[in-house]
Amino acid sequence: MTTTTPTPTATPAAPVLVELTGLRKEFGGAAGGVAVDDVSLTVHEGETLALVGESGCGKTTLTRLLLRLLTPTAGRVSFAGRDLATLSPEELRRLRRQMQVVLQDPYSSMNPRWRIADIVAEPLVTHDPAARGRRGRAGTRRRVGELLEAVGLTAQMQDRYPHEFSGGQRQRVSIARALALEPRLVVLDEPTSALDVSVQARILDLLAELQQRHGLTYVFVSHNLAVVQQVADRVAVMRRGRIVEVGDAAQVFHAPRHPYTRQLLDAVPIPDPRRARRAGGTAPQAPADAVVPADGAGADEAVPDGGGAVDPGGAP
Ligand SMILES: Nc1ncnc2c1ncn2[C@@H]1O[C@H](COP(=O)(O)OP(=O)(O)OP(=O)(O)O)[C@@H](O)[C@H]1O
Numbered sequence: 001m002t003t004t005t006p007t008p009t010a011t012p013a014a015p016v017l018v019e020l021t022g023l024r025k026e027f028g029g030a031a032g033g034v035a036v037d038d039v040s041l042t043v044h045e046g047e048t049l050a051l052v053g054e055s056g057c058g059k060t061t062l063t064r065l066l067l068r069l070l071t072p073t074a075g076r077v078s079f080a081g082r083d084l085a086t087l088s089p090e091e092l093r094r095l096r097r098q099m100q101v102v103l104q105d106p107y108s109s110m111n112p113r114w115r116i117a118d119i120v121a122e123p124l125v126t127h128d129p130a131a132r133g134r135r136g137r138a139g140t141r142r143r144v145g146e147l148l149e150a151v152g153l154t155a156q157m158q159d160r161y162p163h164e165f166s167g168g169q170r171q172r173v174s175i176a177r178a179l180a181l182e183p184r185l186v187v188l189d190e191p192t193s194a195l196d197v198s199v200q201a202r203i204l205d206l207l208a209e210l211q212q213r214h215g216l217t218y219v220f221v222s223h224n225l226a227v228v229q230q231v232a233d234r235v236a237v238m239r240r241g242r243i244v245e246v247g248d249a250a251q252v253f254h255a256p257r258h259p260y261t262r263q264l265l266d267a268v269p270i271p272d273p274r275r276a277r278r279a280g281g282t283a284p285q286a287p288a289d290a291v292v293p294a295d296g297a298g299a300d301e302a303v304p305d306g307g308g309a310v311d312p313g314g315a316p
């Protein structure tokens with residue numbers, strides 16, 4: 001796999017894929033409250049929109065509303081021009097194929113007793129049970145193998161179990177699973193936060209490469225501004241359930257408009273010489289998580305203790 005530098009793939013003229021209008025989510029119960037408050041936001045075809053903000057500000061809730069895994073208290077979500085609230089369960093099910101999600105901790109969403117083959121094939125089987133018959137066992141194996149190879153693993157790895165993989169490899173498996181139905185949108189909720197820095201860099205490279213190859217649209221949730229700076233075309237800054245600022249990544253990072261965005265940026269040294277010059281100092285040290293190794297080779301996907309029998313295979 002080549003190391004790719006994420007480049008903005010979307011122009012402002014790209015069609016809107018997702019439109020959120022006046023979205024609100026209140027949770028009941030003792031711990032309840034307003035988690036998402038009057039959010040209006042668009043996501044354009046082919047772009048990476050990053051959603052940043054401190055823990056508890058409502059990022060995950062907003063993505064769950066977008067995916068209609070949660071019903072909004074008020075407001076509207078439309079995907080490819082269709083208001084999700086107006087769809088029948090069957091229509092929603094079909095539309096869902098086009099929107100997939102990758103979470104921070106793939107292990108928690110993988111049945112430890114399932115082989116990778118079954119984990120990756122699951123969306124294929126659930127969304128299109130008839131296809132299983134058409135494709136047959138051999139066809140499904142072939143498709144899973146292709147998906148694993150597309151994320152830098154090997155087709156043979158499908159016979160293994162989740163515990164036989166490293167964290168980075170497991171995240172590759174969950175990306176393969178997310179791609180199984182050829183979605184248009186992938187929501188990535190802190191996809192690299194649980195990984196160490198070098199593995200994180202490779203996964204970000206992989207995501208950039210897959211985006212280019214498949215014309216994917218990403219909603220990328222992260223609290224790591226260095227990561228966001230690397231991946232985002234546009235950035236939405238969230239605070240206490242509201243979007244306080246949204247703009248092109250360069251504008252948000254270099255000319256933030258909202259005081260809260262400035263606060264966020266000041267709290268974390270972002271390796272950008274322009275900001276350092278403006279501040280009258282020398283370039284700040286990149287935080288540990290901002291370090292992206294130039295070299296794509298290495299042992300990042302090495303298997304953790306006890307998994308010595310596993311060959312990292314096609315991982316870069
Ligand atoms: N199912 C729920 N029931 C009640 N409150 C909830 C529920 N889910 C989220 N919340 C509350 O909504 C608010 C936003 O939570 P959310 O998980 O969206 O934040 P987040 O920005 O994703 O945080 P983090 O960065 O820690 O993942 C929090 O106050 C949380 O406690």
Ligand SMILES: [Mg+2]
Binds near residue numbers: 060061189
């Ligand atoms: Mg969250």
